[in-house]
């Protein structure tokens with residue numbers, strides 16, 4: 486059984502994440518999607534709660550051909566214990582997919598294989614760019630799966646982002 490781990494903050498889950506997961510799905514039997522900084526929400530850079538991000542991922546990946554688990558993972562104060570904390574909360578896995586330099590370093594130090602997925606349209610498929618567009622009233626829905634746009638509408642996510650940014 487080949488099981489892999491993919492971690493992100495998914496603020497929000499966008500089409501870049503969707504493309505990465507579609508290609509990982511061709512290489513593994515099961516995928517654990519770690520929803521990082523799970524304790525954080527209602528901030529300009531982290532507007533959505535862990536539960537809302539679970540909902541985005543669940544709906545966006547309705548038709549994906551891989552068994553997946555979307556699991557919220559809180560941050561730990563100390564980086565050296567983060568990998569053990571992650572593995573204490575997830576099913577076992579042998580490969581990590583990430584482009585985050587700290588995540589690469591921490592997992593490689595413990596001997597886990599790390600793969601770096603290619604970037605898809607990084608200038609637009611980016612959480613930072615999508616949140617900027619939401620704040621400035623520009624188009625953003627084409628950068629996320631339709632199901633994610635629906636979730637953000639249901640939770641009134643753009644209004645929340647503007648309020649916490651003080652621009653509403």
Ligand SMILES: Nc1ncnc2c1ncn2[C@@H]1O[C@H](COP(=O)(O)OP(=O)(O)OP(=O)(O)O)[C@@H](O)[C@H]1O
Nearest residue numbers: 493494495501583584585604605607610611612613
């Ligand atoms: N367009 C993309 N193509 C491929 N991988 C991506 C893309 N955007 C993000 N990733 C990767 O997905 C993982 C999770 O990313 P994350 O949730 O931080 O999204 P982000 O768009 O980088 O968000 P933010 O701009 O808020 O930091 C990271 O390893 C990141 O490098």
Ligand SMILES: NC(=O)c1ccc[n+]([C@@H]2O[C@H](COP(=O)(O)O)[C@@H](O)[C@H]2O)c1
Nearest residue numbers: 492493494521522560561563564567585
């Ligand atoms: N000490 C820690 O808590 C620790 C260390 C490395 C990564 N992380 C988390 O992993 C996630 C990585 O995701 P991104 O690649 O989207 O930044 C983030 O939520 C980040 O906070 C946490």
